[in-house]
Amino acid sequence: xxxxxxxxxxxxxxxxxxxxxxxxxxxxxxxxxxxxxxxxxxxxxxxxxxxxxxxxxxxxxxxxxxxxxxxxxxxxxxxxxxxxxxxxxxxxxxxxxxxxxxxxxxxxxxxxxxxxxxxxxxxxxxxxxxxxxxxxxxxxxxxxxxxxxxxxxxxxxxxxxxxxxxxxxxxxxxxxxxxxxxxxxxxxxxxxxxxxxxxxxxxxxxxxxxxxxxxxxxxxxxxxxxxxxxxxxxxxxxxxxxxxxxxxxxxxxxxxxxxxxxxxxxxxxxxxxxxxxxxxxxxxxxxxxxxxxxxxxxxxxxxxxxxxxxxxxxxxxxxxxxxxxxxxxxxxxxxxxxxxxxxxxxxxxxxxxxxxxxxxxxxxxxxxxxxxxxxxxxxxxxxxxxxxxxxxxxxxxxxxxxxxxxxxxxxxxxxxxxxxxxxxxxxxxxxxxx
Numbered sequence: 001x002x003x004x005x006x007x008x009x010x011x012x013x014x015x016x017x018x019x020x021x022x023x024x025x026x027x028x029x030x031x032x033x034x035x036x037x038x039x040x041x042x043x044x045x046x047x048x049x050x051x052x053x054x055x056x057x058x059x060x061x062x063x064x065x066x067x068x069x070x071x072x073x074x075x076x077x078x079x080x081x082x083x084x085x086x087x088x089x090x091x092x093x094x095x096x097x098x099x100x101x102x103x104x105x106x107x108x109x110x111x112x113x114x115x116x117x118x119x120x121x122x123x124x125x126x127x128x129x130x131x132x133x134x135x136x137x138x139x140x141x142x143x144x145x146x147x148x149x150x151x152x153x154x155x156x157x158x159x160x161x162x163x164x165x166x167x168x169x170x171x172x173x174x175x176x177x178x179x180x181x182x183x184x185x186x187x188x189x190x191x192x193x194x195x196x197x198x199x200x201x202x203x204x205x206x207x208x209x210x211x212x213x214x215x216x217x218x219x220x221x222x223x224x225x226x227x228x229x230x231x232x233x234x235x236x237x238x239x240x241x242x243x244x245x246x247x248x249x250x251x252x253x254x255x256x257x258x259x260x261x262x263x264x265x266x267x268x269x270x271x272x273x274x275x276x277x278x279x280x281x282x283x284x285x286x287x288x289x290x291x292x293x294x295x296x297x298x299x300x301x302x303x304x305x306x307x308x309x310x311x312x313x314x315x316x317x318x319x320x321x322x323x324x325x326x327x328x329x330x331x332x333x334x335x336x337x338x339x340x341x342x343x344x345x346x347x348x349x350x351x352x353x354x355x356x357x358x359x360x361x362x363x364x365x366x367x368x369x370x371x372x373x374x375x376x377x378x379x380x381x382x383x384x385x386x387x388x389x390x391x392x393x394x395x396x397x398x399x400x401x402x403x404x405x406x407x408x409x410x411x412x413x414x415x416x417x418x419x420x421x422x423x424x425x426x427x428x429x430x431x432x433x434x
Contacts, residue, residue: 007025007406008024008030008032008035008036009021009035010022010026010030012078013028013078013079028078031084032406033408034081034087036404036405036406036409037084037087037088037404037409038075038076039404040405040409041072041087041094042076043377043382043404044072044094044098044381044385045073045094046378046379046381047378047379047381047382048068048069049069050136050202050203050378051105051344051382052065052104053221054137054138054139054202055105057137057220058109058112059108060105060108062101064100065100065101068093068094069097072094072097075090088412091388095382095387095388095389095390096386098383099347099390102344102346102347106344106345109167112142113142113168113170114167114168115168115262115263116163116261116264117166117168117261118166118259118260118264119166119171119257120256120257121179121255121256121258122178122255123178123253124180124252124254125180125249125250125251126154126177126248127247127248127250128153128154129152129242129243129245129246129247130154130155130156130180130194130197130242130248131148131153131197131198131199132156132157132190132197133157133158133198133201134157134159134187134199134201134205135159135160135161135199135200135201135204135205135222136161136202136342136344137201138164138167140199140201140219140233141155141164142169143233143235144199145173147235147236147239148175148235149173151243153175155173155176155177156178157176158180159181159182159186159187160184160204161201162179162256162258163339163345165259166259166260167259179256180194183318184203184291184318185204185292185293188206188208188209191208191209191216192211192212195245195246196245197215197217197239197242197245198212198216199218200216200222200224201219201220201222202220203222203379204377205218207225208227215245217230217237218230219231219233256324257339258339259339259341260340261348262351265352266352268334269355271332271333272356273360275332275334279310280331280332281310281312281331281334282310282311282433283308283311283370284367284368285304285307285311285313285314285369285370286313286316286369287300287304287313287314287315287319287323287372288315288320288374289319289373289374289375289383290319290343290375290380291317291321291322291376292374292376296422297322297399298322299398299422300319300322300323300372301322301326302426303372303422303425303428304322304328304337306426306429307429308429308433309329309331311336312336312338313328313336313337313338314338314340314352315337315338316340316341316342317374319374320339324337340352343379343380343383346383350386350387353369365391365392370432371387371396372396372398372428373395373398375397381402388416388417393418394417395418396421397420397421398422400421401421
């Protein structure tokens with residue numbers, strides 16, 4: 001007996017079939033496509049909420065975003081919206097709201113910490129006790145840096161925190177020493193390896209192993225069973241734990257680059273235009289997003305490794321850890337690999353793309369730019385609908401198609417935007433480069 005995939009699953013009201021769930025069609029009349037589009041809208045709203053939360057922490061708010069979150073959630077209530085076409089439009093409105101909230105958060109980061117600048121980040125343990133910070137919350141990192149200044153404790157970033165090293169307002173703290181580990185899902189190995197106190201500031205956390213649970217702390221919305229929570233940015237227990245654990249064993253260091261913000265890239269615009277017009281830069285690629293431990297995600301490293309040397313690669317999100325250790329060189333001083341930051345910084349890539357459109361006086365889909373996305377969870381859904389809202393076509397997505405997209409939804413996305421699943425990296429490159 002094989003397990004057939006469900007057309008839908010909905011158990012949000014008392015009409016649900018057998019009291020367990022509607023799996024073919026809703027008792028209310030809801031079709032599988034409507035149910036899936038409602039699920040997708042909820043995923044996008046979750047992503048918008050994550051960005052909105054961090055912007056609010058920094059005192060930045062947008063009434064339009066707040067009102068859309070309410071409208072979007074109400075739309076998914078029982079017996080409210082049975083119109084698949086309208087729900088696709090709601091997805092596009094979610095994309096618009098997500099652009100607004102990402103702009104809000106990005107500007108809040110710049111207002112507090114300055115424009116990101118290129119930085120070389122040391123990777124590996126250095127002498128002295130340490131605290132390892134994971135997640136996306138730059139305000140939490142700043143408050144921790146303030147409270148640990150002069151204590152002799154080194155602060156390290158993990159996963160999506162690495163772009164912090166590009167902000168002048170954070171890099172000024174000399175005890176922000178470097179990076180330990182890579183993407184979110186390596187945490188059990190990395191947290192076990194390094195005898196440091198650990199702070200989880202946001203998603204993405206995993207249930208901890210016993211060998212580091214007693215030195216693990218969370219804060220904000222992030223909670224784990226039997227793991228203490230930092231309240232009101234008072235990091236005293238975390239700092240005391242770091243002192244108690246003592247010094248790390250130093251190891252050989254490597255480096256990674258980050259901090260290529262919008263201002264830095266646009267400062268290179270005249271040179272970029274010159275190189276494009278001379279045929280020395282043939283195409284731009286945005287490769288990144290939310291990484292996952294799937295073996296299929298090896299695609300992204302193979303893709304970048306096989307790109308022609310006359311191409312530029314922009315990247316962001318933890319998807320960059322698939323290839324950000326590669327030595328890709330430069331094109332007459334323009335680095336071929338430009339790390340633009342967290343998934344929270346996806347708006348920076350949008351801003352650069354639109355600026356390039358102005359630079360070359362072309363529309364977005366005429367720009368020699370290909371977007372190759374990796375996705376894992378709900379924030380990636382919000383970003384995907386932002387790109388749809390902007391009308392971006394011919395994107396590749398992987399490692400698999402989102403499960404909420406049935407054949408009917410996929411047909412709309414393919415027909416409207418030519419959204420394409422990743423395939424063989426070399427063959428994909430041949431098609432793109434012509």
